[in-house]
Amino acid sequence: MANSQSLAPQTVSSKDPKVAAQAASDMRNIVRRKLTGYVGFANLPNQWHRKSVRKGFNFNVMVVGESGLGKSTLVNTLFNTSLYPPKERKPPSLDISKTVSIQSISADIEENGVRLRLTVVDTPGFGDFINNDESWDPIVKNIEQRFDAYLDAENKVNRMNIVDNRIHAVVFFIQPTGHSLKPLDVEVMKKLHTKVNLIPVIAKSDTLTDEEISAFKHRILADINHHRIQIFEGPRYEMDDEETVAENAEIMSKVPFAVVGANAEVTTRDGRKVRGRRYPWGVIEVDNEEHCDFVKLRQMLIRTHMEELKENTNNFLYENYRSEKLAAMGVQQDSSVFKEVNPAVKQEEERSLHEAKLQKMEMEMKMVFQQKVLEKESKLRQSEEELYARHREMKEQLDRQRQELEEKKTRIETGRPIEEKGKRKGFSLR
Numbered sequence: 001m002a003n004s005q006s007l008a009p010q011t012v013s014s015k016d017p018k019v020a021a022q023a024a025s026d027m028r029n030i031v032r033r034k035l036t037g038y039v040g041f042a043n044l045p046n047q048w049h050r051k052s053v054r055k056g057f058n059f060n061v062m063v064v065g066e067s068g069l070g071k072s073t074l075v076n077t078l079f080n081t082s083l084y085p086p087k088e089r090k091p092p093s094l095d096i097s098k099t100v101s102i103q104s105i106s107a108d109i110e111e112n113g114v115r116l117r118l119t120v121v122d123t124p125g126f127g128d129f130i131n132n133d134e135s136w137d138p139i140v141k142n143i144e145q146r147f148d149a150y151l152d153a154e155n156k157v158n159r160m161n162i163v164d165n166r167i168h169a170v171v172f173f174i175q176p177t178g179h180s181l182k183p184l185d186v187e188v189m190k191k192l193h194t195k196v197n198l199i200p201v202i203a204k205s206d207t208l209t210d211e212e213i214s215a216f217k218h219r220i221l222a223d224i225n226h227h228r229i230q231i232f233e234g235p236r237y238e239m240d241d242e243e244t245v246a247e248n249a250e251i252m253s254k255v256p257f258a259v260v261g262a263n264a265e266v267t268t269r270d271g272r273k274v275r276g277r278r279y280p281w282g283v284i285e286v287d288n289e290e291h292c293d294f295v296k297l298r299q300m301l302i303r304t305h306m307e308e309l310k311e312n313t314n315n316f317l318y319e320n321y322r323s324e325k326l327a328a329m330g331v332q333q334d335s336s337v338f339k340e341v342n343p344a345v346k347q348e349e350e351r352s353l354h355e356a357k358l359q360k361m362e363m364e365m366k367m368v369f370q371q372k373v374l375e376k377e378s379k380l381r382q383s384e385e386e387l388y389a390r391h392r393e394m395k396e397q398l399d400r401q402r403q404e405l406e407e408k409k410t411r412i413e414t415g416r417p418i419e420e421k422g423k424r425k426g427f428s429l430r
Contacts, residue, residue: 057114057116061121061167147321150166202257206284217258221255274287
């Protein structure tokens with residue numbers, strides 16, 4: 001009966017039409033938090049999935065490294081496609097360009113109905129000169145030009161179809177020397193790490209033994225930490241399960257990735273056909289995690305962290321560049337219109353304010369509690385004193401009565417008359 005009464009339509013009865021209209025409006029604006037049936041907002045992830053699949057994805061990656069380190073082969077191996085055609089051998093007499101050039105190749109890749117617009121930016125000529133001073137300028141300028149193009153598209157009146165050509169990741173190829181980072185590598189990484197997600201890899205790691213690779217990784221990480229170079233690390237979320245946390249930790253433990261690229265299939269001694277390279281002493285399998293870290297690199301770039309790479313580029317790297325660019329142009333933020341805030345900083349401020357509010361409420365509650373305790377103790381002491389005074393008064397009265405009774409008893413026993421109180425002594429005139 002209670003439920004039927006609560007669900008019955010409510011009526012407004014008032015002679016004043018303004019009051020009745022206001023009451024009716026208030027009743028319509030009531031937010032009922034109890035769901036009376038299935039709504040279906042749990043299907044939002046499915047809607048986002050359908051929208052994303054229909055719209056497609058895009059991913060822009062840049063490969064930086066010296067010639068001959070297998071950049072093109074590794075890209076073809078990563079995406080299992082012939083994005084780069086076989087390169088022709090150039091004769092020694094041919095003049096070589098004196099500057100680093102930027103080449104961009106795009107391709108549409110589809111897998112299980114999901115379309116990916118892949119753009120690979122290559123940097124041929126990097127590190128190939130005797131004097132490599134400022135050879136990184138074309139690379140940095142290309143990254144900044146892509147940021148500028150995106151910023152210009154955002155400032156236009158029509159922003160419906162903005163093409164994202166920003167670099168989402170830079171795969172930096174390190175020559176397998178086995179010693180440490182070269183000064184050129186350190187300088188380029190210092191120029192790039194604030195603008196892109198930097199992912200270092202050891203190229204052609206099959207030229208080193210397992211012990212040499214392990215020692216080489218330790219030296220590279222030591223150089224990176226010494227020069228305070230930021231490399232991409234997978235984000236950690238509170239809702240991640242143990243399996244996801246362990247998977248991310250295993251991926252990050254392989255940085256820098258020791259990789260081997262190969263597109264051709266070879267046959268192993270046990271008759272298996274695998275992607276790899278054949279040597280007189282055996283076969284290097286590209287997709288075997290015991291042979292190289294190619295699987296972990298592919299897992300980070302494509303399977304697990306592609307969206308994180310894009311989000312970090314948009315929310316952190318691009319925002320920092322945009323703020324510096326606008327500040328250099330003299331653009332100031334008008335706080336009276338809106339205020340740009342970092343969600344993480346805003347959340348931390350709200351948490352601090354909430355904790356301060358809770359602490360203040362706790363102090364006030366403690367003060368009120370102490371005041372109540374003091375008042376109660378004062379009342380108890382006052383009641384105790386009143387009881388003690390009454391007790392003493394009653395005891396004194398009982399002592400007087402007992403004394404009077406003792407005196408009466410003594411007079412009766414001795415035969416003396418008992419004098420009544422209030423009777424006057426002396427002679428009578430009658």
